[in-house]
Amino acid sequence: MTIITYDYFMPETHAAPERFPVTVDVVALTVRDGELNVLLITRLIEPFRGKLAFPGGFVLAGEDLLEAAGRELAEETGVEHLPGHLEQLGSYGPKGRDPRGDVLTVAHLLLAPDFPVLSAGSDAEQAAWYPIRDVLEGRLELAFDHARILDDALERAKSKLEYSPLGAAFCGEEFTIAQLRSVYEAVWGTRLDPRNFHRKATGTPGFLEDTGRMTTGDAGRPAALFRLAPDARPTPGQPTRAVLNPPLMRPQAVDPK
């Protein structure tokens, strides 16, 4: 049996290595009025003209993936400094994603507090927030394989909330327990018991930090303002290590005997 070994740039390789156009796409999620929303642009050109798509574009020479994703998002929203947490989601392709040819795309996930996107002129691809529900229930159609990527993004977001402190990435710097809870409710599509949620959120070591400040002006009793504890703060791009998980099967040390 012959073993064929390919190697980067190896002259012996049968042909020059294939090169692919590489794009980054960003699935930006936020919670508005208790509903999960996603940032989409309206395509002005074919293919999928008039359909909605994630902000994104080509990776440029000398750029890394996360860098490119941040740049594209900033460009297409007109927002200079992105709030929230950006991380890589996964890569798709290159086969059969684009009618014009093979394109590899590296999808990213942004979990962010609600931020306003710039209203561009009518000749630009307008970015705007759309309720996820409208996409899932078929009232809005996405271009390319973006519906599938959105599914993966939602799955990722849901499990992030389960095992990491990243729910707080949807909130601003300071937030109340109720605001945090509404994030969980929106992402999971469930209602949570406010009392048990409060107990768990405040009772998890290394998760929240009381700022000492309170809300004022809202209806009802004022709420304490919290922020993420230093250890729980995400490093942008880094897969966040879960801080607060009672996992399935825990590394449970035992006397070596």
Add this chain to the structure above:
Amino acid sequence: MTIITYDYFMPETHAAPERFPVTVDVVALTVRDGELNVLLITRLIEPFRGKLAFPGGFVLAGEDLLEAAGRELAEETGVEHLPGHLEQLGSYGPKGRDPRGDVLTVAHLLLAPDFPVLSAGSDAEQAAWYPIRDVLEGRLELAFDHARILDDALERAKSKLEYSPLGAAFCGEEFTIAQLRSVYEAVWGTRLDPRNFHRKATGTPGFLEDTGRMTTGDAGRPAALFRLAPDARPTPGQPTRAVLNPPLMRPQAVDPK
């Protein structure tokens, strides 16, 4: 303010989209003699000649990523049908990974039972299993950014065991609870209490299925043989949905009132 929008293949874009060589790498993990091992090839050419690297190679035209990863792994190990579970890990680059130029690589993770790799002639890049410990403790050096990728792979593998039934991917079709436990111990680098592990593994609904068969010939009392329950079986390539997790904060429905 001007908004610059890039678009795939858009003629108005400043220049033709950059194209990158795209490779797939496979971090193949297995457990041998209670120790976590990784499959590596010895590089025969520069750069990093003599250093160890993951099996991998270029994505070919018309191929999807997972497909390419499986093909490369099969070619470089001489193994026709790969056992275990293969999934995408993440993408790295393209900047500064290879002294010869920008290369994007999509790393994959294989969790597999121990399988023999083909011994090739001395002119081929020989694939072999190496104890992870030797890499982590610096006795073996990896090429490119593979040390960093290995770190990410280990992190992923560890959390897969916590939240998914994928520990069983390291075992064969049928296995004993003790074999499964030794997987957890090897990946996590801890000892687990056999009695509590047994209780948890057999007591988790939708995880294991008793085959009715037993081991024979080994020392000690014969053990019951289990296999993964149908629902827990991974779909290759798909991020496995956790079946057995007591998560941090669980979607806990509450009367809508």
Add this chain to the structure above:
DNA sequence: AGCTTTATTGTCAACATGACGATAATTACC
């Protein structure tokens, strides 16, 4: 002042977990 609203604390039963004792069913050894 009293009602409404939201936040927060507390209680309790059911369940899960970690530590570890006891027993069962084999092979290994003399």
Add this chain to the structure above:
DNA sequence: GGTAATTATCGTCATGTTGACAATAAAGCT
């Protein structure tokens, strides 16, 4: 062949966590 060693499996118990829900606190509203 009997006893020891080995491994698997079941059981117990104290402690911790969870889900359900009552009660209290502190604001705004009328």
